[in-house]
Each structure stands twice: as C-alpha cells, then as structure tokens.
Amino acid sequence: MTQKKFFKNIALIGLLSPVLLIAQTVWIKHPTPVLTRSATFPDWNGLAAGDAIVMKDNDTLKMWYSGSGWLSSTDDCSHIRIGYAWSLNGINWNEHPSNPVLDIGSDSTSFDYDGVETPYVIKDLVAPANQRYKLWYAGRHSRCQPINDHKFGYAFSPDGINWTKYSGNPVLVPGNSSDWYNTFLSSPSVLFEGGIYKMWFTAPDLVINGQPTDGKGNIGYATSPNGINWTVNPSPVLIAGDQSNWDSASIAEPSVLKIGATYYMFYSALDQWKAENFQVGYAWSSDGISWTKSAQNPVLKIGNKSQWDRYWASHPGVMFDSVDNKLKMWYTGRDTATIVSLAGYYWDIGYAESTYPVGINNIHKEDGIKIYPIPSNGILNIAVPFELRNGELSIYNLSGIVVKNIKTNENVEINLDVSALSAGVYFLELKKEGKQLHSKIIISH
Numbered sequence: 001m002t003q004k005k006f007f008k009n010i011a012l013i014g015l016l017s018p019v020l021l022i023a024q025t026v027w028i029k030h031p032t033p034v035l036t037r038s039a040t041f042p043d044w045n046g047l048a049a050g051d052a053i054v055m056k057d058n059d060t061l062k063m064w065y066s067g068s069g070w071l072s073s074t075d076d077c078s079h080i081r082i083g084y085a086w087s088l089n090g091i092n093w094n095e096h097p098s099n100p101v102l103d104i105g106s107d108s109t110s111f112d113y114d115g116v117e118t119p120y121v122i123k124d125l126v127a128p129a130n131q132r133y134k135l136w137y138a139g140r141h142s143r144c145q146p147i148n149d150h151k152f153g154y155a156f157s158p159d160g161i162n163w164t165k166y167s168g169n170p171v172l173v174p175g176n177s178s179d180w181y182n183t184f185l186s187s188p189s190v191l192f193e194g195g196i197y198k199m200w201f202t203a204p205d206l207v208i209n210g211q212p213t214d215g216k217g218n219i220g221y222a223t224s225p226n227g228i229n230w231t232v233n234p235s236p237v238l239i240a241g242d243q244s245n246w247d248s249a250s251i252a253e254p255s256v257l258k259i260g261a262t263y264y265m266f267y268s269a270l271d272q273w274k275a276e277n278f279q280v281g282y283a284w285s286s287d288g289i290s291w292t293k294s295a296q297n298p299v300l301k302i303g304n305k306s307q308w309d310r311y312w313a314s315h316p317g318v319m320f321d322s323v324d325n326k327l328k329m330w331y332t333g334r335d336t337a338t339i340v341s342l343a344g345y346y347w348d349i350g351y352a353e354s355t356y357p358v359g360i361n362n363i364h365k366e367d368g369i370k371i372y373p374i375p376s377n378g379i380l381n382i383a384v385p386f387e388l389r390n391g392e393l394s395i396y397n398l399s400g401i402v403v404k405n406i407k408t409n410e411n412v413e414i415n416l417d418v419s420a421l422s423a424g425v426y427f428l429e430l431k432k433e434g435k436q437l438h439s440k441i442i443i444s445h
Contacts, residue, residue, distance in 0.1 A: 112139025217250030309333030391432025
C-alpha cells in the first residue's frame with residue numbers, strides 16, 4: 001500500500017469510527033460505604049464488615065460478606081462469620097435478619113471453630129435443588145489467638161441463606177514446608193467451566209528456603225472435578241514483588257471473572273507490611289494460569305486523608321453487569337490502622353464501577369478490531385476477526401512507514417509486544433487476500 005492510499009484510508013476511518021478512548025482504566029467510587037458494621041457490642045458485625053462477593057440473580061444483587069464481632073455479651077474475643085444481604089441497585093443493601101447465615105463450628109476440634117470468612121458463592125443451575133448455591137470459605141481454628149491457620153471449607157444451600165457444611169471439610173489445606181502455600185489459605189475465587197471447578201486463592205509463603213515466593217503473599221490456582229477434591233498448581237500463578245512500590249510485599253484476595261475468551265483478575269496488593277495500604281490491581285490471562293499484570297496498577301487506590309477508605313481499599317469483589325455493560329466492584333475500605341473503641345472509625349464495604357463499557361483496559365474497537373489496553377506501554381492485545389486470521393498485521397508510524405510486521409495465525413487473540421516502539425500515535429492494519437481493517441493505537445512509556 002502506498003503512503004498516500006494508506007493515509008486516505010486512515011482519514012476515512014477517522015470520520016466513521018467511534019471516538020478513541022484515551023484515558024486509563026478508571027473506577028468511580030461511591031462516596032460513602034454501602035454496607036457498614038453495626039459499631040455495637042456484642043453484634044456479630046460490630047467490629048468490621050468486608051470480604052464481599054456479589055452475584056446478580058435475576059433482577060436481584062446478592063451479597064455474601066464477612067462480619068467481625070462477638071458470639072454473646074460474655075464472649076472474650078471477636079470472631080469472623082458470614083452474612084447475607086440483597087439489593088436492587090448495589091448501593092442500598094438489606095441485611096438478612098438472621099445473620100450470620102454461616103456460623104463457626106461448634107465442635108472445638110473443627111477447623112473453623114474460631115472463624116469463617118472470605119466467602120465465594122456460585123449458583124449451579126444443574127445441581128440438585130438443595131445444592132443450587134455453592135460456597136467456599138476460609139475457616140480458622142485457633143480460638144482468640146493471633147495465629148493464621150485458615151483452611152478451605154465448602155457448604156451448599158437451596159437458597160443462599162440456609163447452608164449445610166460439607167461433612168468432609170476442610171476440602172483444601174496448606175502444603176508442607178517445601179511448598180509455596182505452606183502456612184494458610186484464604187480468599188477463594190471460583191469459576192465453573194466445562195465441568196471443571198477452577199479456584200484462585202491467597203497463600204503466603206512464610207518458610208524462607210530460597211524460593212521467589214519467600215516471605216510474600218501470593219496467588220495460587222487449583223482445579224477440581226466436583227468442588228471438593230482439589231489439585232493445586234505446583235507454582236503460584238501470580239507472585240508479589242515485580243511491580244515496585246505497589247506489590248512488593250504481598251498480593252492477595254483475587255476476584256476472577258471471564259469475559260469472552262479472557263480471564264480478568266482483580267486483587268489486593270501492598271508494598272510494605274509496616275503500613276498495610278492495600279490497594280486494588282488487575283491482571284489478564286488467556287488460560288487462567290499465565291497472567292499479565294496491568295502497568296496501570298493500582299487501578300483502585302486508597303482515598304485521600306479526608307476519605308473513609310484512606311488506609312485500605314482492598315478485597316475486591318467484581319462482577320460484570322451485562323445489562324449496564326459495566327464492571328462493578330464491592331471492596332473493603334478502612335481509614336485507620338489503630339482501633340481503640342467501637343466508635344470513630346470505618347471498616348466497611350464500599351462500591352465502585354467502571355466508567356467505560358467493559359471498562360477493564362479501555363477496550364478500543366475500530367472497524368471491527370478490538371484492541372486493549374489503549375494507551376499501551378508494552379503489550380497490545382488484539383482480537384483478530386475470523387476472516388483475517390492467517391493474514392498479516394502491520395503497524396505504521398505517522399510518516400506511513402511500517403515499524404512492525406507479523407503474520408497472524410489461527411489464534412483469536414494476539415499479544416503483540418510493542419515495547420520497543422517510541423511513545424506516540426500509530427496506525428494498525430490487518431489484511432488478508434484483499435480485505436483490510438485499520439485502527440489507531442497509542443503507545444505510552
């Protein structure tokens with residue numbers, strides 16, 4: 001193609017195509033918490049509310065979440081248990097009058113004798129009626145002790161409110177000292193695909209033995225044929241420490257969803273334990289195992305000094321609302337590291353939503369080509385239309401000179417490394433046997 005013809009085509013695209021979305025991923029927070037602790041002794045959620053997971057069930061939003069409080073007025077320490085609430089708009093929530101809906105174990109030998117927390121719920125329409133809702137959670141045994149010994153339990157329910165714990169709990173426990181998940185497990189996130197349960201979860205490696213995970217919180221992956229018997233991937237799928245000043249100390253609390261052929265993970269991270277300033281980042285993957293972290297992390301930050309979430313913005317629970325065509329996030333917010341009384345602090349559940357359709361990477365679609373992220377500072381993900389697979393992809397600079405050229409293959413999506421290109425505006429062309437599609441792209445460093 002001549003430069004003259006190329007720029008004529010580009011000019012035509014500029015007249016016909018949608019406006020390019022240039023901004024980075026942006027989440028807009030609701031200004032105040034949407035579900036709060038009671039701040040009353042000895043309520044089950046007097047100390048804190050958090051760890052929300054939300055699903056849209058017909059026209060109703062359903063939330064399961066953790067509450068920290070007491071069993072009775074004579075209880076000598078707090079415990080974490082799981083509650084339920086519902087909403088029509090994601091902001092005004094109705095807490096179930098019988099909360100908590102999942103309680104701690106009554107037997108002192110139970111793995112969850114001290115607490116049940118970080119719930120994750122899916123609805124299985126083909127399961128028996130009494131197992132329509134399925135719940136995985138972290139159970140803690142060491143009563144009133146500063147010990148993290150969480151293991152995963154499983155429960156099922158006909159309605160999401162009345163739960164039966166699996167008699168063979170726990171269903172997943174930490175590995176041995178040589179494994180990277182050697183201490184405790186928390187924050188499961190589960191998808192059911194093709195007859196396989198897929199779980200992403202948090203596990204710190206607190207055994208220092210020369211592994212890259214040593215001393216850090218990391219995210220692992222496991223699969224199961226039935227939601228009960230799990231096989232853990234031998235290595236974590238997301239490791240802390242490679243995005244300096246953001247995730248140096250820990251990554252945790254994954255929330256995974258799949259849109260089209262791509263998995264998206266939202267997760268918490270922090271750069272130092274002495275100031276637990278957890279914030280939210282995201283990564284994407286084609287298989288749920290090999291992940292690419294966003295260069296724009298964190299995408300949901302702690303608030304400023306006057307805001308209720310100035311200490312934590314953590315534990316994201318993200319869903320894609322196909323009706324609103326938006327991503328919606330419920331997260332745990334906190335404003336202080338020190339708690340001296342039940343009054344005067346926040347430890348509650350907040351809400352945020354994406355500002356662009358789909359909203360994960362600023363997906364930019366021109367002339368039938370879907371490309372993200374825009375701007376890109378290293379990798380472009382390009383969804384190739386069927387008719388242009390096994391064709392040719394070229395990138396032109398503003399002078400009409402080809403600066404990158406590759407052959408496309410049968411893959412639905414191409415991950416194209418553009419890190420060697422200078423920052424600026426470029427034009428992308430896909431062509432095969434006389435058919436051509438074009439798009440404008442922006443590279444930033």
